[in-house]
Amino acid sequence: MKFVVCILLIVITGFSFGQSRNLRGKSRKDFFGGARDYRQLTKDGIQISLGPNFTFTNPKITEYSGTDATGRPVTASVDPIGKPGAFIEIGAAHYRLKKSRVLDAWYKKRGDKGEIKWIGANLFHRLDWGLGFNYIGGSERTRFELVDPSGVSSFDESTGSFYNGYVTARVTIDRFTKIADGWHLETGLGFNFLFNALPAPKAPYVPTIAPVKFQQDFMAQFHLHLGFTRTIRRGDYLTFGFLVPAIGIYEPNKARPTIQWFSSNYWPIQFQIRWIHHFTKKSNGCNTGTPEDRKRNDEYMQNR
Template identity: 70%
Template sequence: MKVIVCLLVLVLSVNQGFAQKSRKFNGKSRKDMFGGARDYRQLTKDGLQISFGLNYTFTNPKNTVYELNDANNRPTTTTIDPIGRPGAFIDIGAAHYRLKPSRILAAIYKSRGEKGSVKWIGANLIHRIDWGIGFNYIGGSEYVKNEIKDPAGTIFTEGTQTFYNGYLTARVTADRFTQIGEGWHLETGFGFNFNYNVLPSPKAPKIISGAPLKFQQDFMAQFHLHIAFDKTIRRGDYLIFGFFIPTFGIYEPNIARPTVQWYSSNYWPVQLQVKWIHHFTKKSNGCNTGTPEDRKRNDEYMQNR
């Protein structure tokens, strides 16, 4: 829980420390890296997003020990050691950019004695909302060791049981940007994800023990954090590398833990994410854009792509 609280504080505070700059979607832009000509495409504030990557289930590093009696009333010590497993995910959806300044932050800006409109990108509480529908394959293992005190001597039984569940997912995430270099932004955000287990592992242990069993219900809802680095490939195309971190469990609440319960352990699935966003181009209305010299340079750029 301490790790989760620290991540939440980081997301809420990290945007305050850097100089910031907005992105351009319409009109003239800086020279494109691929030919030197200006890019005059009229871009919409909406685009396609594709996210994919790996996940890994983090577990409690400490073993859990249960002292109990078995069915024959023999004293038994059961040790549970959960083990994380890698998985994978993908989701496809859309991205929507919000460029209007926040009225609240604009009021704060003016209260400081500044004149005119708010020009810094920090005037927006949220810069982008993106969503996706996809599939997430999550797994984990559990090592079980039983020590049974028998009149004839101590009996040992042990083994490892593994599960993988396939979830149909729906996600919505809101992000803010902070410029950290030429063509690079830090993204910090939050959102909600909803998972439904369409490929469940058998809800039965392979190794018999006296430890309590709990299998997550098929439907799961969580609050998550998003931390990433955003690279501008060209105006309207971005590659994003980051982490998708479930933070609070909403359903099943599981004491608000954002984990998958399986066998006798909890598994926290953190995702390493790669995201591509491509903005759509507005349909041309037949009007000329820029001076004849600008249009000539733009035609040369398009021919040399």
């Protein structure tokens, strides 16, 4: 967890330094008088995401019955326990400013009914992707009850833990809904891919009658995204949100979006902070783009 805190401090410090450079030499009127930002921004930008994760587990204890090596009856009670981890990701964001022709034509056909406000004429507003590293762990406690020939029970307990280091790739499409001045709700879906580059030992921590299985090194998942975005300034945004795996694609694991380790399943949820910074268009002293493009860009960015 320490490296996540350090990276977050570096990002915030770098952003603050950049902001201070942009504010140097500006008068009080510039700060409080609403000086207009004349920068021409592109529809593309850089995104940095980081934060903690946590593996949620089935709260119920699962019991397995059988016999040990000597033929004595034994019951194994398996209790999975979630553990915290962390992730970091760097990539890009690409905004779609043009309306969908299909939706636009449908809205025009509706006539006076117009657009459905929460949908608008865009199928999605942003596509973003990233490459990163995700450190995911969990633990499991198994309690054994053995019955000897005289019918007397004895008990034993063992605990095993693991942490895997995954190299990740992700792509997500998002839609925005304005909920307050400077705040937007983001809802999205996408795919994420993980490769276990730093696997924990794939071995049982204790001999057990419970079925043991270790997830393959490569995984693919369908995920959902929910976030709340704060506008820092035009072209710079902070999002506080969640990335929730919804369907396991590979290894299928009965379509569960979980990591199977030891005798249990672990569902990793990401709690993320994302910074998006738009690039500024290079100018040779002339206006860039058509008047219609500039108008659409300004209207969109002001509404963000």
